[in-house]
């Protein structure tokens with residue numbers, strides 16, 4: 001699914017983010033930038049060790065913030081590593097932290113003058129964020145960015161499985 005928002009494009013696809021050709025892909029990292037399971041492991045495996053070398057130099061990233069490295073062997077030029085919240089019931093600021101993870105990633109992409117960014121469904125795997133609510137926050141943050149800025153031309157969500165893709169499509173229809 002693809003929609004125009006202001007001057008930009010918001011795109012939803014099912015797929016593997018390590019194969020994306022956007023200028024930056026976003027990693028759902030942990031605060032130590034230590035690598036791990038899920039999309040984080042897949043990005044480091046596909047991109048090679050130079051990404052982890054840069055992560056070690058940076059040292060860490062607080063929840064809700066983002067840092068940027070080059071992308072090793074990936075097709076993308078940069079990896080933006082952001083840290084979403086672990087979901088612990090919703091009363092611990094999770095929604096604001098998840099919104100911030102998306103917004104800070106877009107801010108970094110903008111600072112680097114990048115035109116296209118791909119996101120996974122941050123916090124919805126090991127970090128257990130309820131999928132519908134996480135999708136709504138992700139999409140609202142992206143739509144608001146495109147409505148209020150004209151620098152980033154393409155924001156793409158790359159959803160790993162069919163079910164996640166369908167929930168994102170449903171939530172996007174509600175927002176628009």
Ligand code: ADP
Nearest residue numbers: 016017028038039042120123124125126127160
């Ligand atoms: P978190 O710790 O933030 O929850 P996970 O990596 O466990 O991060 O999961 C986030 C989402 O990324 C999940 O929907 C998972 O299915 C998805 N995912 C896993 N591997 C990939 C991949 N190669 N490309 C895109 N999404 C992926």
